Amino acid sequence: MEPGEIHALLGENGAGKSTLMNVLYGLYHPDEGEILVDGAPLRLKGPSDAIAAGIGMVHQHFMLVPVFTVAENVMLGAEQVRGGIAGFLDRRRARREVAEVSQRYNLRVDPDAVIEDLPVGIQQRVEIVKALTRDVDLLILDEPTAVLTPQETEELLAVMRSLKAAGKSIVFITHKLGEVKAIADRITVIRRGRTVGTASPTASRDELASLMVGRSVRLTVDKQPAAAGRPILEVAGLVVDDDRQVRAVDGVDLTVHAGEVLGVAGVQGNGQTELIEAIMGLRPVLAGTVTLDGEQVNGWSTKKVLRAGVGYVPEDRSVDGLVKEFSVAENLVLDIYDRPPFGRGLSLQPDAIASSARERIAQFDVRTPSADAPVGTLSGGNQQKVIVARELSRPLKLFIAAQPTRGVDVGSIEFIHSRVIRERDVGTAVLVVSSELDEVIGLADRIAVMYRGRVIGIVGPDTPREEIGLLMAGITPDAAPAAESAVGAASPAPKAQRRAPDAATPAPVGPGSEDET
Amino acid sequence: MAVPDVAVAQVDEGFWTRTRKMGAVLLALGVISTVLFGALATDQQARFTLSETEGGAALEINGTIGAILFGVITAAAGAALLAGVPKRWLTVLLGVGLVGFVLSFLCWQVSAAPEGRNFMPMVNMVRGTFILALPLIFGALAGVLCERSGVVNVAIEGQLLMGAFSGALFGSLSGSVWVGLVAAAIGGAFISLLLAVFAIRYLVDQVVMGIVLNLLAVGVTGFLYERLMQTDAQKYNSAPRFGTWEIPLLSDIPVLGPALFRSNLFLYLGLLLVLVIHIALFRTRWGLRTRAVGEHPTAADTLGVKVLRVRYRNVLLAGVVAGIGGASYTLALYSFTKNMIGGKGFIALAALIFGRWSPTGALLAALFFGFADQLGTYLGAIGSGIPSQFLAMLPYLATMLAVAGLVGRVRAPAADGKPYIKG
Numbered sequence: 001m002e003p004g005e006i007h008a009l010l011g012e013n014g015a016g017k018s019t020l021m022n023v024l025y026g027l028y029h030p031d032e033g034e035i036l037v038d039g040a041p042l043r044l045k046g047p048s049d050a051i052a053a054g055i056g057m058v059h060q061h062f063m064l065v066p067v068f069t070v071a072e073n074v075m076l077g078a079e080q081v082r083g084g085i086a087g088f089l090d091r092r093r094a095r096r097e098v099a100e101v102s103q104r105y106n107l108r109v110d111p112d113a114v115i116e117d118l119p120v121g122i123q124q125r126v127e128i129v130k131a132l133t134r135d136v137d138l139l140i141l142d143e144p145t146a147v148l149t150p151q152e153t154e155e156l157l158a159v160m161r162s163l164k165a166a167g168k169s170i171v172f173i174t175h176k177l178g179e180v181k182a183i184a185d186r187i188t189v190i191r192r193g194r195t196v197g198t199a200s201p202t203a204s205r206d207e208l209a210s211l212m213v214g215r216s217v218r219l220t221v222d223k224q225p226a227a228a229g230r231p232i233l234e235v236a237g238l239v240v241d242d243d244r245q246v247r248a249v250d251g252v253d254l255t256v257h258a259g260e261v262l263g264v265a266g267v268q269g270n271g272q273t274e275l276i277e278a279i280m281g282l283r284p285v286l287a288g289t290v291t292l293d294g295e296q297v298n299g300w301s302t303k304k305v306l307r308a309g310v311g312y313v314p315e316d317r318s319v320d321g322l323v324k325e326f327s328v329a330e331n332l333v334l335d336i337y338d339r340p341p342f343g344r345g346l347s348l349q350p351d352a353i354a355s356s357a358r359e360r361i362a363q364f365d366v367r368t369p370s371a372d373a374p375v376g377t378l379s380g381g382n383q384q385k386v387i388v389a390r391e392l393s394r395p396l397k398l399f400i401a402a403q404p405t406r407g408v409d410v411g412s413i414e415f416i417h418s419r420v421i422r423e424r425d426v427g428t429a430v431l432v433v434s435s436e437l438d439e440v441i442g443l444a445d446r447i448a449v450m451y452r453g454r455v456i457g458i459v460g461p462d463t464p465r466e467e468i469g470l471l472m473a474g475i476t477p478d479a480a481p482a483a484e485s486a487v488g489a490a491s492p493a494p495k496a497q498r499r500a501p502d503a504a505t506p507a508p509v510g511p512g513s514e515d516e517t
Numbered sequence: 518m519a520v521p522d523v524a525v526a527q528v529d530e531g532f533w534t535r536t537r538k539m540g541a542v543l544l545a546l547g548v549i550s551t552v553l554f555g556a557l558a559t560d561q562q563a564r565f566t567l568s569e570t571e572g573g574a575a576l577e578i579n580g581t582i583g584a585i586l587f588g589v590i591t592a593a594a595g596a597a598l599l600a601g602v603p604k605r606w607l608t609v610l611l612g613v614g615l616v617g618f619v620l621s622f623l624c625w626q627v628s629a630a631p632e633g634r635n636f637m638p639m640v641n642m643v644r645g646t647f648i649l650a651l652p653l654i655f656g657a658l659a660g661v662l663c664e665r666s667g668v669v670n671v672a673i674e675g676q677l678l679m680g681a682f683s684g685a686l687f688g689s690l691s692g693s694v695w696v697g698l699v700a701a702a703i704g705g706a707f708i709s710l711l712l713a714v715f716a717i718r719y720l721v722d723q724v725v726m727g728i729v730l731n732l733l734a735v736g737v738t739g740f741l742y743e744r745l746m747q748t749d750a751q752k753y754n755s756a757p758r759f760g761t762w763e764i765p766l767l768s769d770i771p772v773l774g775p776a777l778f779r780s781n782l783f784l785y786l787g788l789l790l791v792l793v794i795h796i797a798l799f800r801t802r803w804g805l806r807t808r809a810v811g812e813h814p815t816a817a818d819t820l821g822v823k824v825l826r827v828r829y830r831n832v833l834l835a836g837v838v839a840g841i842g843g844a845s846y847t848l849a850l851y852s853f854t855k856n857m858i859g860g861k862g863f864i865a866l867a868a869l870i871f872g873r874w875s876p877t878g879a880l881l882a883a884l885f886f887g888f889a890d891q892l893g894t895y896l897g898a899i900g901s902g903i904p905s906q907f908l909a910m911l912p913y914l915a916t917m918l919a920v921a922g923l924v925g926r927v928r929a930p931a932a933d934g935k936p937y938i939k940g
Contacts, residue, residue: 027819048821063816065809066931076809077820080800087802130820 002163004136008184008201010208016186020190021140021173025057026050038115038475047075056131057140062123064130066116070109071095074130105162121152128159132168139163140171145179156443177208222344225422228447229258233279233398237288240278248274250453251288256398258430259305261420263444263461264433267472268452271453272433273315276402279431280312281305293397311391313384315402315433321387324376328368329357331375332390356393363482364389365415388416392423399423402433417443437468528731536607541616544678547592552620555585563627564636567772571636580628580813587621590614630899642891643776647784650887652677654787655842657706657822657872657879658794659835664874665713665798666831666931667811672726674862675734676836680705680843682738685853686746688844696839697756697848705840706833708734713832717825720936726843731862739855745854753854759783783845786792788880790838795876814937823906824937867916874929886912 022028026044035042061325081087098111145153171465187199209456233256240249249271256262277283281302290298341352355369405413449471457471558580566575594614656673663670688697715721746754759781768778798804809817816825833917872878893908
C-alpha cells in the first residue's frame with residue numbers, strides 16, 4: 001500500500017477477503033506469515049495494537065453500540081476524561097472532535113444523534129469518523145457498499161476520494177466490479193484464500209471477472225424443447241415483506257406451465273427468497289394471489305401446500321431442508337412420516353421407512369455409509385440429493401427448487417440438473433431460483449429476471465448473457481446504452497451512474513463449478 | 518444488496534395508543550375508588566399524623582370526602598390521558614393518578630378503622646418503607662452493576678445471604694462492626710466470583726448458574742448456622758450493630774427528618790450508592806465501557822476495551838454491594854437465622870427490571886415494593902379486612918406488568934446474559 005492510494009480487494013463471497021482484513025486489524029491471529037508496515041514487521045495482539053499502528057477498519061457489520069449517541073460511540077475506547085481517577089467523560093471535547101473531523105472530510109453527522117435512529121448510510125459515516133478520530137493512515141472498508149442504496153454508495157465514493165486527497169490510504173473490499181473501476185488505483189484479486197492477480201482499473205470487466213471466479217465453465221444441460229401445457233402456478237400482484245417489514249416482493253406476476261422450467265434470475269436479495277417463501281405459505285402474503293392448478297392457495301399452511309402436490313427444495317439446506325442430527329432415512333420421510341406406509345396411528349413404521357430409504361438412496365445415488373447415518377455427516381452434494389429425493393418421491397404438480405446446487409460438487413450438480421429436467425419431462429411445472437446465471441440459463445425454458453421485488457423482464461434462454469446481466473442490474477434494454485457509457489466515464493448523467501455499481505454484480509459466473517473439483 | 522426504496526411500513530396504532538390505554542385504566546381505577554371507597558369510608562376524620570404517634574400535628578380529612586376527592590382526582594388524570602394529551606404528560610399524570618388512588622384507599626381504610634386506631638403515623642410509614650426497601654436497593658444495585666456489563670445476576674439472593682452470614686460470623690468473632698462489614702462484602706464477592714468464573718470463563722448458562730449459587734448459599738450458610746452458630750450463639754452469632762447516626766439539620770425536617778436521618782449507616786450508604794453508581798454509569802469512562810460491553814461487546818472489543826476484564830470487575834463489584842446489603846440485616850437489625858433473606862433477592866431482581874436497569878429507577882421500584890410491604894403491615898395493625906398477602910402480591914404483579922411492556926418500554930442491555938467469545 002502506498003500513502004494516498006485506494007487499493008481494491010476483489011473477490012467472490014467466501015474468498016477470504018474479510019478474514020485477511022480481520023487479521024490486519026488484529027481480530028484474528030495469523031497462523032503463518034507477517035505484516036509489514038514501513039518495512040518493519042508488525043505483531044498485533046489485538047485491535048488496540050492495530051489502532052496504535054494507524055490502521056482503522058469499518059466492518060461489514062457495523063461495530064456501533066445502537067443505544068449510544070454518535071459522540072459516545074466515537075469516544076469509546078479512547079475517552080478523554082477529567083477528574084483524575086474518577087474519569088468523568090469529557091463529552092464537550094468528544095463532540096468537538098466529531099464536529100471537526102466531519103467538517104474536515106465533509107462527513108456530516110450530528111454528534112448527539114442516537115445510532116439506532118440513523119439510517120445505515122449515516123451509521124457507516126459514523127464508523128469512518130470513529131476511525132479518523134483515531135488518526136489512522138490506513139482505512140479498511142469491508143464490503144462498505146453491500147448495505148447502501150445507490151445514492152449512499154455515490155456519497156461514500158465521494159468521501160473516499162476526499163480521504164484519498166487528504167493522504168489516507170484505503171483498502172476497499174468488494175465484489176462489485178463497477179465500484180472498483182470507478183475508484184480504485186490498484187486492484188488485487190483474491191480467490192479461495194490466494195492472491196490470483198493484480199490489475200489496474202483500466203482492465204476490462206471480463207478480465208476482472210474471470211480472475212475473480214476462475215475460468216468460467218458453461219454448464220450444459222441436455223434437454224429437449226419443452227412441451228408446455230396448462231398453467232399450474234399463477235402468481236398475480238404478489239406483495240410480500242421481508243423480516244424487517246421492508247417490502248421485498250412488490251407486485252409480482254408469474255405463470256409456470258406444466259412441463260416447463262421457469263428460471264428466476266437476479267442478484268440475491270431482490271425478493272426471490274421472499275417470493276418462494278410466500279408461495280410455500282412460509283411468509284404472509286400482503287396482497288395478490290397464488291393459484292395452484294386453478295385453486296387459490298395463499299393463506300394455506302405450508303403442510304397443505306405440500307400435500308397439494310408441491311415439491312420444495314429450500315435455499316439453505318442446513319437450516320430449512322434437513323434435520324442434521326436425524327438419519328438419512330428419517331430425513332427422507334420428513335414430509336410424509338405421518339402417512340401410511342410410514343406412520344400408522346401414533347407409531348412410525350421403521351421397516352417401511354428403512355426399505356423405502358434404501359430404495360431412494362440407490363435411485364438418487366446418495367453416497368452415505370448407511371441409511372442410519374446422521375445426514376449432517378454427508379457432503380453438501382449428498383445432503384442436497386437427500387432433499388431432492390424426498391421432494392421428488394411424491395406425485396407433484398409443481399416443483400420449486402431454490403439455489404438447488406449451491407455448495408454442491410460438479411457430479412451432484414449434473415445429477416440434480418438431470419432430475420430437474422426429468423421431472424419437467426413428465427409434465428410437472430418447475431420453478432428454479434438461482435443466483436447463478438449459468439444454472440438458470442442451462443435449466444430454464446423461460447427466464448424471469450427479478451430486480452427490487454419486481455419481475456423486470458421475462459426472456460428466452462438463448463438471450464445473450466449480457467442482456468440478462470443488465471436486466472439483473474435493473475436496466476431494461478432501451479436504457480442500456482446510457483448505462484454502459486456511465487461505467488467508463490467519470491461524470492455522465494447522475495442517474496445512470498448510480499446504477500453502474502450494481503450493473504457489475506451479475507457478471508460473476510458460478511463459483512461452484514470448476515473450483516469444487 | 519439492493520435495498521428497496523419503499524419505506525418501512527408505519528404501524529398505525531389507531532385510536533388506542535398506549536397513552537390512551539393507560540388513561541382508560543386510570544379512569545376505571547378512579548371511578549372504582551370514588552364509588553367503592555367513597556361508599557365504604559365512614560364520616561370519621563382520617564388523620565395522617567406527622568409523628569410516630571397519634572398526637573401532634575396532623576393532616577386531617579373527612580373519610581368519605583377524602584375517598585371521593587382523591588378518587589375523582591385519579592379519574593380526572595385518567596380522563597385527561599384518554600382525551601389525548603401530549604405524550605410527555607404521561608408520567609406526571611400517571612403518577613398523580615396512582616397517588617390519588619392510594620390516598621383514596623387510605624382515606625377509606627383509616628376512617629373505617631376502630632376508634633383509637635384511626636390514624637396513620639407518617640414517620641413510621643416512611644421509615645418502614647425505607648427499611649423494608651433497603652435490601653432491595655442494595656440487591657437491585659448489584660443487579661445493575663452486573664447486568665449493565667452483560668452478565669445476568671440471578672444470584673442476588675445468594676449474595677445477600679452470604680453477606681449477611683459472613684457479616685454476622687466475622688462481626689461476632691472480631692467484635693467489630695467494621696470487620697463484619699468488610700467480611701460481608703467479601704462474602705458477597707465470593708458468590709460473585711463463582712458466578713463470574715463459571716459464566717464468563719466456562720460459559721455456563723448465567724440464569725442456571727445464578728439459581729445454583731442461590732441454592733449453594735442457602736445450603737452452606739444453613740449448614741454452618743446449625744453446626745456452628747447454634748452451638749455457641751454468644752460467640753458466633755452476636756455481632757455488634759451499627760448505632761443510629763443522627764444527621765444534624767437534616768434530621769429536623771418534618772416527617773422525613775426523623776424517618777430518614779436518624780438512621781444507621783446502611784440507609785445512608787444505600788442512598789449514596791444509588792447516586793454514585795448513577796453518576797458513574799452515565800458520566801464516567803468506567804460507565805461508558807460498562808454499558809458498551811453490555812450492549813455490543815464486539816464493538817467494544819474492536820476499540821480495544823477488554824470485555825472480559827470489564828465483566829469480571831463488575832460482577833465482583835456487584836457481589837461487594839450485595840454483600841453489604843446482606844449485612845444491613847445482621848449488623849443493624851437481627852442476628853443471623855437460616856435463610857433469613859427469604860426471597861428479597863428475587864424481589865430485588867424484580868426491582869431491577871421494574872426500574873429499567875437504571876440505579877435511580879431501581880431505587881424508586883424498591884421504594885414502591887417497600888411501601889407495599891409496609892402498607893400490608895400497617896393494615897394488619899389497624900385490623901383492616903384486607904389480607905396482607907394481597908398487598909404482598911403487588912410487587913410481583915407490578916413487575917409482570919412492567920416486563921410485559923405495559924408501563925413503558927422495558928429493554929434489557931442487548932448483550933445481557935450472552936457470553937462473549939472472541940473471534
